[in-house]
Each structure stands twice: as C-alpha cells, then as structure tokens.
Amino acid sequence: MINLTIDNNAVSVEEGTTVLEACKQIGISIPTLCYLEKVQAIGACRVCLVEVEGVKDLVASCVMPVSEKMVVRTNNRRVREARKLVVELLLSEHEGDCQTCDRNEDCELQSIAHDLGIRKLRYPGEKAARYQDESTIGLVRNSEKCISCRRCVTVCTQMQTISALFPQGRGFKTIIGPAFANNLDTVTCVQCGQCAAVCPVGAISERDQTDEVWAALDDPDKVVVVQTAPAIRAALGECFGMEPGTLVTGKMTTALRRMGFDAVFDTDFSADLTIMEEGTELLTRLKRALVDKEQVALPMFTSCSPGWILFMEYYFPDMLENLSTCKSPQQMMGTMVKTYYARKIGKKPEDICMVSVMPCTAKKYEAARAEMNDSGVQDVDIVLTTRELGRMISQAGIDFAALEDSEMDAPLGLSSGAADIFANTGGVMEAALRTAYELVTGRTLPFENLHVTPVAGLEGIKEASILIEGTLPEWSFLEGITVKVAVAHTLGNARKLVEKIRSGEAEYHFVEVMTCPGGCIGGGGQPRITTDAVREARIAAIYAEDEGKPIRKSHENPDIIKAYEEFLGEPLGHLSHKLLHTNYFKKERV
C-alpha cells in the first residue's frame, strides 16, 4: 500500500493507483473529459490537473500514479484557475449551440464548464474548418463539436478493432475521423455506435428519426406499431433521472400508448421466436454433421447483432455459413407484424408503419438492408434508439415517473423470461440452451435457477460445456456428447474467438456474439455514459425481469405456440424459412 496526502487527508491506496482514482476513493471528484474508466487514460485534455508538491508543473491526475509520501492538492487557486483556462480554451473552438444540440443537459463539456464557474467566453477564438458526416444510416458526426478527446478512437480501435477513426492532421486543424478525414462510408464502420456512446459532447450521435415517427403517428391512414427491445426496459428510466437498472417495462408501455401507437409489441416475443428457429437450426446442423456425416458449418454463430453481421461480412467472409440464418428479433417482429398481424387486423403491409426502439445504432442500418423486405415492403420502417424514445416522451409532455404500469398488446406482446436476457452478454446462449436442452432430453436445463453462470458476467470471452445424457429417442444421436459453447462481447473479443476457431485452436458447437460491451444493455443507442457499474445494474434488472416471469422458456410461450399453429407451421418450415431467415453477403473492405 502507498501512503499519500490529498488535500490534507492521509490516504492509503494500492500501488499503481492513479491520483485520480485515489481522489475518487476518498470522495474527491476531479473533472475529466478525455478520461473514461476502463476505456482510456491518456492525459490529453488536461482538465484533471492537480498540484503535486515538489513537481514544478501541474500534473494530469488520470495518468499520474501515486507514490509514497506524495502530497497532492486538488483544490487551490492555481489548480482551479488552470482547469478553468483549459476548459475556456476548449470552448473557444467549440461550436457552442447548446440550446439546439442533442446533448443539451447531457453534455460533459457543458456540465464541467458550469461546475468550474465559467460564465462568459473570454476567448471567442477562431474555429477550425469542420465538416458534418451523414454518410451512414446509423450515425451522424459533427466535427464542429469535437474536442479531440479520442475516446471514440480508443473504442473503435482497441475495443472493436475496426479502427475507422484516428486523428487526422495536426494541431488546431486536427480532425478525428476516417483516413484523410473522409466519411464513415469509406471505411469498414459497422455502425455499432460505441463512438457515440462514449462521446462526451455532441460530436457523434445517432441519426435522429423522431420527426419521422411523429409524422407517422399524425397520419390517420397509418397503423403505427411499435416494438421495444429487451434492453430498453432496463435503461429508459435513466433518460428521466432514474437509477441505472430501474425496470420501467410497464411505464414504457403506457407512455408508448399515450404517444399514440396503435399497438405496442415486444421484441421479446420475436426473441422467443428466434430461439425456436435458431435452436432448431442448431439441432439440425448437429444432426446433419453427426448422423448424416455431412460437411456442415460449425460452430453456429448467433445472428442477432447487426454490427457483428457486418463485421463478419467485412472481415470473415469465408465463415458466413457459420452464421445462423435467423433474422434478428427486430427483423422477425417486422415481418410478423406486416404478415401475421396485418392479416389479423385486415390491413395490407403498406398500411402499417413499424417502429422499433432499439439500444442500438446499427439496427437503423439493419432495417434498411435490401434483404429485409419479406413482407413485400420494408419490414421495419423506422428505428429509434433508447435516447430518441426518451426525447419523444419528453416532447409529448409525459411525466414518465408518474405513469402507471400497463401490459403490452396481444398477439405479439407476450414473452418468456428467456427473451428478456437477449439484452445481455450470455443471454441468447442461456435462452437457447433452456429450450434446446429440454427439447433433446425432456428435462429442465440442469443449472440453478436456469442461469448458465459460466457464460454470464462481463468477462470478454466465456465458455461452457454441457454433457447431454438421457436423450429422448428422437435425439439419441446426441447421447453422451458434450456440447461446447462460447460467448464473446465486443468485436475485439469476437475477432480473437473467430480467429481461434478458424485456426482450429478452439472448437465449439455454438457461439454467441454481441457487438457491444456487456451486450445490448451497453449498446450504442443507450443513455450515456455506460460504465461497467451501469452495465451490471442493467444486467441485474434484466435477470430480475426474467425471474419474475411465470414462463421462463421460449418454447412454453403460448402465443409462440399459437403463431406456429395458426400461421408459421413449424420451425424451419417452409413459411418460417421464407419469412424469418435471411442471407449474408461478402462485403469489400473499402
């Protein structure tokens, strides 16, 4: 342990702790901009300056390790003035149209300027030549607002290994962007939006589509249907000042109805549907490999996460056959609404506007993929992020906290607990195992409370093995087989895992990948800023939602059973194959 003094307090912390972390431990909050816990500490923005006795200049506390007998001062005139000056200079080149910025009241630069007591702009300085990038469907970059903190560079390069963004040019003219400050559509950006999720200001955000949704709601000829992804219910409350991990499923449903949606459906329903299709697909692949001795692409990869799909199309086109052909739950819901539900209410697919609320910016891209029109028109019309829905609820003048709970609509609103956990890393795997194991053995998955704990949690790559014994006669070819599964989240971890599989170093039957850290609960469209503590709180809420449901397994959802009886036939049958499955295409790395 290292002993030091911070603002006259004796402190004892582990060796290797930074001054910033030591301060946090004793309740001193140092302002930061470029620093982001567990993501980046590079001392670039100079906002976290502190005074260390015996050191001539002020030091950046985020990169300064503690040392024995160090004496730190975080709040004297010199430190305060220096921090203020640093922020004033940042503001001098920042496009400060706060009132119309989508980060207004949710901006780290704004709140730091406020906390430091900056009440006027002393340096109305020159602003560098800047540009707006609207080249992708999911994201909008506005470099006028960029403060070059490089958080986006770090997540794009180190966490996601896409490396779309890097500082271009030098000094005042530095632009954070793709090579030669080109647009995002010139690189292999998968639109995961992790850059937007960590941006401290309004430089990167989702493409705002709230006006399109209002227009649809205002149109008397349209039936406007909404679906909400599992991860929304554990995060939307944060838009209204609630603690991370507050479950707001019922309030969200009420709010959507008050906004004027004609039907409120649950992406959870189509997550259950995904399990039926994907579970059957996995068992079919295993049968073809083990019984028919065919060459079958194994392991099978999950296909719910559109950033991950694009990543495979760009980087591993030789392994596209390993991807499950199942559409994501968002797209399955879109197709079901414009076929099954449309028929039930006697409408044509083009009379329906399907709106999704997703924790994700890549879902905007996914909905626009050319393949996603099996109903005859685009299956999902508009995709909103959690943040956009939050804004719309505020615009509608709804007092969210005061809303009573309500239930989602039939026939696409009922779901099992297995569908809820699609929201977090390990959840799709657990949901699939709950159903597949029971299908094969007739018994419940042998894990306490049905939780496959080895694949839960925030570790980057997780593995589990399940010995299959006592199979039903139909599945006897699986008797005695140990099914090996793996789960990865973030594309950096996915890349490691896929490379191991490709080289033969690792072998699995089934692999779940989610693009974002922690899974969808940490998606690029969620309320900012998502730290590990926030991820854990949201995951805990999701598991609570799962455990609170009377039905915990997808195949027991009565509305799923009904949908197959009334409409789809059987999993992987002719109609479900046509409506619920898709194809992938190699994409050139430009």
Add this chain to the structure above:
Amino acid sequence: MSNSDSSGICCCEKEPDKKALFMELDEVLLEYRTKKGGLIPVLQIAQGLFGYLPEDVLRYIATKMDKPYSEVAGVVGFYLFFSTQPRGKNVIRVCLGTACYVRGGKQVLAAIKKELGIDVGETTEDKVFSLEVARCFGACGLAPAIMINDDVHQRVKPARIKQILAPYCEPEMENA
C-alpha cells in the same frame, strides 16, 4: 491510330515501372515490418520511390504492416514532409525553423513564390518545381537554408533565387 499505339506503349512501359517500385517497397517492408516505429521510415522511403504517397501505396503499406489505414493516413497527414499529391520533378523545401525564420527565411519563401508563381503546397504547371516549407533540417548555422531535392543551399538571399533554380530547369537535369 499512331496516337493510340504510342499511348499503348506508354502504358506497357509504365506498368512494369510501378511493379518494380512495389518490389523495391517490399524489400523495405521486409526490413521494417515488425520494427517498432517502422512506419515513418517506410513512408519516407516510399515517398522517395514513388515521388509522393499515392493511395494504393498507403493501403499496401497499411496492409503489409498490419496497421489501420486510418492510422497510416493520420501519420501522413501529421507531417508536412509527406505528400499525397503528385509533385514536380524538383521539390523545394524552404526552412522556416527558428534560425532560418529570423535570418530571412520568410523573404526567401516570398521570392521563390514570386519567381515560380505558385504557393506553398503547389506545383508549377510544367511540373518542374513543387514548393513546400519545412521546420529545420539541422543547418541552422547556415541559415537561411533551403533544400532542393537532396541538395542543401546555404545563406540564401532572395536576390539569388533565380540563379539557384536555373540548373534545375534544364531538361536533362536529373534528381541528385
């Protein structure tokens, strides 16, 4: 017909030329590929080979060195020395480092601009000269200094510019 014939020959001659340059680049890459900090020397040598840094060369270097293209572009954009535009046969670099600046580098630059009728970063219409500025090539004792290709010219006076440039204008003058 003769025109298209001659252009055909021209192409055939050019293709192996570029191929040969890429083969030279391969040898350079072999040496620097795994070296820490190897990107900058590779870029310098590549610019020497190709005259500038075209996009295909940069993408090739990025792939071979297993570096993101955005990072390679970031390094190229950071240093004034690197150019992504084709340049003239002769590259003039006017030093504007501290010593050269205080001893009249700015006037030298103005004289060259006037003589050639181009601005910094531009190339003369006849493709004979490109003009760039530099920050110190370590010839401070001889300030103000300019470099034309690899030749250093010392204690340059604005009045002598015409005379200094003259030898480079001759058609047979090869790069040093």
